[in-house]
Amino acid sequence: MVKLVVAYGQPEDPAGFDEHYVSRHIPLVEKIPNLRRFESGKVVGTPDGSAPPFYYLAELSFDDVEQLQAAMGSPEGEAAGADVATFASGGATLMIAQT
Amino acid sequence: MVKLVVAYGQPEDPAGFDEHYVSRHIPLVEKIPNLRRFESGKVVGTPDGSAPPFYYLAELSFDDVEQLQAAMGSPEGEAAGADVATFASGGATLMIAQT
Numbered sequence: 001m002v003k004l005v006v007a008y009g010q011p012e013d014p015a016g017f018d019e020h021y022v023s024r025h026i027p028l029v030e031k032i033p034n035l036r037r038f039e040s041g042k043v044v045g046t047p048d049g050s051a052p053p054f055y056y057l058a059e060l061s062f063d064d065v066e067q068l069q070a071a072m073g074s075p076e077g078e079a080a081g082a083d084v085a086t087f088a089s090g091g092a093t094l095m096i097a098q099t
Numbered sequence: 100m101v102k103l104v105v106a107y108g109q110p111e112d113p114a115g116f117d118e119h120y121v122s123r124h125i126p127l128v129e130k131i132p133n134l135r136r137f138e139s140g141k142v143v144g145t146p147d148g149s150a151p152p153f154y155y156l157a158e159l160s161f162d163d164v165e166q167l168q169a170a171m172g173s174p175e176g177e178a179a180g181a182d183v184a185t186f187a188s189g190g191a192t193l194m195i196a197q198t
Contacts, residue, residue: 004138005156011150041102044164047171052194056102065143072146095151099140 001036002065004095008056009090018042020087021056028080029060032072034071037061055090068096100135101164102196103171108189117141120155123134128130128159133170136160139179154189167195 011017040058064066071077084092110116139157161167170176
């Protein structure tokens, strides 16, 4: 399995981020073809109490890298990707992890 | 559900990291009580081809924050945590995410 991990930096407007994420971004992600699993969650802290480096984490799982690339290049994948720029005011770090 | 996400920085000796992770660290993690799911994987790239900020990602899932804290404070959790310092030469960033 392969995952696209999206690590969002601290946004300027956390409440606006949260609202947009749930009401607009998740529905776009759920339309992405070949998506095997989608999980996302807010970073609530760190074990040692230090400031966490990211605000929100999401992961999109696919069968393999080819399926991931095809999915993210599809109209639905491009729509979800384009949406990120509209609310991720703290930036978004994307990584592909092979599990 | 709550996840402990561990993001490992680039190690000085990637082959040594990989060997230790599979042969010694995973067996320690699998002994942690209350662990609902454990997934880990190597970061193989980024969608835009830029250098990824982390080398390896792991996530340990628990039912809630209380279970996570109890698990990581158990002898098995402390053993797995102490082991990290023996191989994570590129550092390890830990975050707790509420999904």
